[in-house]
Amino acid sequence: MLAQLIPDDLLKYGLIPEFVGRLPVEVALDSLDKEALIRILTEPKNAIVKQYQKFLQLDRVELVFTNDALEAAAECALRQKTGARGLRTIIEDVLLDIMYEIPSRADVKKVIINGDVINIHNKPLLVTRGERNTTYSEDESA
Incomplete structure (x- = not known):
């Protein structure tokens, strides 16, 4: 009332x-629910997901977030009780290594972020120009 x-x-x-x-x-x-947090990640003009897609697009790499990745990020923000402000930190943690690695790799054409990348910190799936799927590993960056 x-x-x-x-x-x-x-x-x-x-x-x-x-x-x-x-x-x-x-x-x-x-309080925000999971659906609202997912909308915050994807819908606004300057949404977090759109910002990172644009960053990687500068290196001619497509960034794809699966639906379970968006749900996992929203659930993580709810668990941590950080709300919408925590979403950026969650996405940044996932993409930090990739953002440094991509400019030096001309063979990568797509990065796929799924729920396991966010939940259990698996490496993102990299699709190379030779249509071969690889998983990002820190050994390749050395």
Whole structure:
């Protein structure tokens, strides 16, 4: 009920405008659910997923997040109780090594992030220009 209260309601109840204007503004917030966090990751114009796709596109590499990867990131943010602000950190942790590796590898055309990459920290799947699927490994970067 409090979430739907607006200053006009107080005026209709009989409070004078000078008093209503001095009351602090109170906002009732609902916590974000998994679907809302997934939408935050993908839908806005400057969504986190779109930003990283653009970064890798500069190196002519396509970045793909599977649906289970998006769900895993949202669930991780809910578990950590970090909400939407924690989503960037989760995605950055997953892509940090790849972001440094991709510019030096001309053979990679696609990076696929699935749920296991986020949940159990597996390496992302790399699709090379020779149509061969490989898993990223730190041994290749040496």
